[in-house]
Amino acid sequence: MDPTNKILSIQTEKLTKRFGDFTAVNEITLDVKKGEIFGFLGANGAGKTTAMRMLCGLSTPTAGKAVIAGYDVYKGTEQIKKRIGYMSQKFSLYEDLTILENVSFFGGIYGMTSSQLKIKSEALITQLGLQNETKKLVGSLPLGWKQKLAFSVAVLHQPEIVFLDEPTGGVDPVTRRQFWDLIYDASDSGITVFVTTHYLDEAEYCNRISIMVDGGIAALDTPSNLKKKFATESMDDVFYELARGAKRTGD
């Protein structure tokens, strides 16, 4: 595994996490290219969240190796955290702060200077068409706007990788597509996108996807290759074939 690899953003080799006798993540090996949109799928309880926490430097692996954004996952957790962005459906932004306050707050946390922040936040507001809303409290925005804003804030500091945990749950179909436009833009600008979702049609927007079953990676390929392999037109069938044999249930 090479930390100086300029092509890969995420490299893992037999990455494992055990809690007591329970192996939550079992020897997962995967590479994600810089700028790739990588879908990380699995049933509830398959180990996605635990794996993602390790990749973000929030949880120390029990065994195996991983290099994230050029840093070792055991020794370089602080450097990793500076070089990633994170967004989930649950934790988005501070509802009692305005749009602009949220942007300054998160930009500040990621160590952006005020001049950088000014340029970046103006670009963000323009891209989202929120010029007239900047002084509105985030809590008053419709869900779709909140999610788009949360994503833009997560990539404000131009991280190497952005981790998205179920980013579009409950969002209407039009907004969901606008959200994916933002993801494509981020990917085009070189940001690696690592995304979990329960929408299988959405998984097909990804360049490659992996499907976790019982802590291990049961399949990893492009959506079209996976569908070919399982001789089906639908990603649902692929997922169902792989995950229905799962022994573990629950979150």
Add this chain to the structure above:
Amino acid sequence: MGTSFSTFNSSFSIRNSPFSIQANALTKWYGKEKTIAVDEVSFNVEHGEIFGLIGPDGAGKTSIFRMLTTLLLPDGGGGSVSGFDIVNDYKQIRNTVGYMPGKFSLYQDLSVEENLNFFATVFNTTIEENYHLIKDIYVQIEPFKTRRAGKLSGGMKQKLALCCALIHKPTVLFLDEPTTGVDPVSRKEFWEMLKRLKKEGITILVATPYMDEANLCDRIALIQSGKILTINSPATISASFPHPILKVKANKMSTVIKSLASLQGVVSCHGFGEYAHVVVEKENDKIIDNIREHLIAQNLQEIEVRKSEPTIEDVFISLSRNGSN
């Protein structure tokens, strides 16, 4: 029980209603600014039907559910459930319906078995009496029956909540986003359970933001911003789409979607998983060739252009676009 007359139509007793659920111009607003949450929503659900309210968060689904289950008073319009008026006959409705709210609402500190016993007792029944209704679902959580509900996984919580909503043998079941956040395998199993309940003659009103679940309902209402966009069977709604659709794919999908939206003869272009759905004015060889040439000019490769069938999501996008413009 005395005679009961509808508040919105006093000329007939709605007890003999041919419909299991009726909503008639149901309206709800919130707050000082009277923000409209449900805007004159009307629909009828037949006995034994699985009827889906399909729409995103904030569409008004939960407010409709709360009004129909008598937990919230409408600000306008009315409705009935099993022939009972949702304002006047709230006691009867509460006795006859099962309600599974979107947010997990069982007692976290009671065990699986205690929760179920509690709900059975409240409705003057026992687990044994209606065990046949919940058996298929309950056997899956029975191994954990002494575990506190708060310690269950998401999928098991959902199964327990469904058991508790069924234990008094309701005639109508209200399921508010029962599958949100649930993985595709568990979602599929959940829908199979609903089909079995339908065979028992239970009417099911289910709300979901997942468009792919629409096809599993007998009839659906697409809903957004408190307004119903359309009501019909999923097949009829898909077939109602006014334009032909092509499936287009190339090596860089963001370019495909952006560049085709403005091409002549193209009505709209949206990502649909691996492909983009390109809505065209007329489907013919000329437009297919134009799309292909246009994409080649953008330096794209691995170009694929095929005919496709409209889905519920295509209709939803088209209707909500028209509404907002």
